[in-house]
Amino acid sequence: MYLCKNDKMGETYQRIELTPGEFSRLAAKCLAAVMKNMEFESLLEVGVGEATTLCDILLNLQKEKNVYGIELSLSRLYYAQKFAKQKGVAVHLAAGDMFSLPFEDNSIDLVFTYYCIDAHRGKERQAVEEMLRVSSRYLILVEPTYELGNEETKRRIDEQYYIKNLQETLEKMDVRILEYRLFDVFTQNNNSAIIILEKMDKAEKKMEKLFYACPVCKKKLAEHKGNLYCDDCFNLYPVIGRIPVLLKDNAILCSKYLEF
Numbered sequence: 001m002y003l004c005k006n007d008k009m010g011e012t013y014q015r016i017e018l019t020p021g022e023f024s025r026l027a028a029k030c031l032a033a034v035m036k037n038m039e040f041e042s043l044l045e046v047g048v049g050e051a052t053t054l055c056d057i058l059l060n061l062q063k064e065k066n067v068y069g070i071e072l073s074l075s076r077l078y079y080a081q082k083f084a085k086q087k088g089v090a091v092h093l094a095a096g097d098m099f100s101l102p103f104e105d106n107s108i109d110l111v112f113t114y115y116c117i118d119a120h121r122g123k124e125r126q127a128v129e130e131m132l133r134v135s136s137r138y139l140i141l142v143e144p145t146y147e148l149g150n151e152e153t154k155r156r157i158d159e160q161y162y163i164k165n166l167q168e169t170l171e172k173m174d175v176r177i178l179e180y181r182l183f184d185v186f187t188q189n190n191n192s193a194i195i196i197l198e199k200m201d202k203a204e205k206k207m208e209k210l211f212y213a214c215p216v217c218k219k220k221l222a223e224h225k226g227n228l229y230c231d232d233c234f235n236l237y238p239v240i241g242r243i244p245v246l247l248k249d250n251a252i253l254c255s256k257y258l259e260f
């Protein structure tokens with residue numbers, strides 16, 4: 001059973017029966033509707049999982065964008081690769097960590113999460129700061145909400161040790177909160193909020209080609225012999241099954257790599 005915002009009755013929610021697939025497609029449609037009002041050329045989902053939400057967002061946007069997905073689990077990324085191919089959408093996927101993203105500062109217009117920060121209680125600020133570093137304009141978070149959620153959601157968040165007080169954390173940060181409201185669709189015991197943030201010092205939209213950056217020093221990575229390499233800290237990042245693994249804990253030290 002899901003709860004969905006009732007368009008005709010403002011802020012009320014109605015119960016609806018959906019399959020998990022229908023729920024995911026509806027959530028993607030609602031997120032795409034929000035994104036349609038924003039100006040961006042490049043998009044990054046942090047914690048992309050198997051790209052189910054991201055692919056449906058792109059199908060709803062119906063506009064060509066430069067799209068990236070970052071995820072901790074390599075096996076989930078292989079499913080994401082397969083799913084994106086089935087759906088006919090182009091997404092650049094890489095293994096990476098939300099807390100040390102493999103992108104330069106201000107390199108992506110719109111960064112978003114869909115249920116990714118939730119399990120990182122106590123590290124909300126660190127996660128948001130890192131995503132704002134990479135974003136040149138906007139950050140959207142769709143995450144479980146203790147503050148706006150019902151009693152069942154509050155109980156679940158306490159049991160699972162999920163994040164709390166995100167609004168309070170954000171209010172202490174140097175960022176503009178454009179919107180903070182209940183999201184349009186969620187489950188009875190996992191009510192989520194959508195938070196739209198705008199950077200104070202918005203950069204121009206980036207049109208040029210985007211390169212991955214070293215998750216340690218944030219400098220552009222070079223492609224060499226099918227892998228990615230940081231000439232600054234001599235870290236080699238392997239590309240496995242066409243997916244770059246840009247995790248600092250898995251970097252291979254190889255100071256002479258470019259000589260081979």
Ligand SMILES: C[S@@+](CC[C@H](N)C(=O)[O-])C[C@H]1O[C@@H](n2cnc3c(N)ncnc32)[C@H](O)[C@@H]1O
Pocket residue numbers: 046047048049050051052053054070071072073076096097098099113114115116
């Ligand atoms: C609940 S799933 C949501 C997946 C996806 N957003 C979707 O809509 O299907 C959360 C995902 O975030 C990923 N994740 C959790 N912590 C992460 C981190 N520190 N960096 C990158 N991904 C992370 C998990 O591996 C998981 O795939």
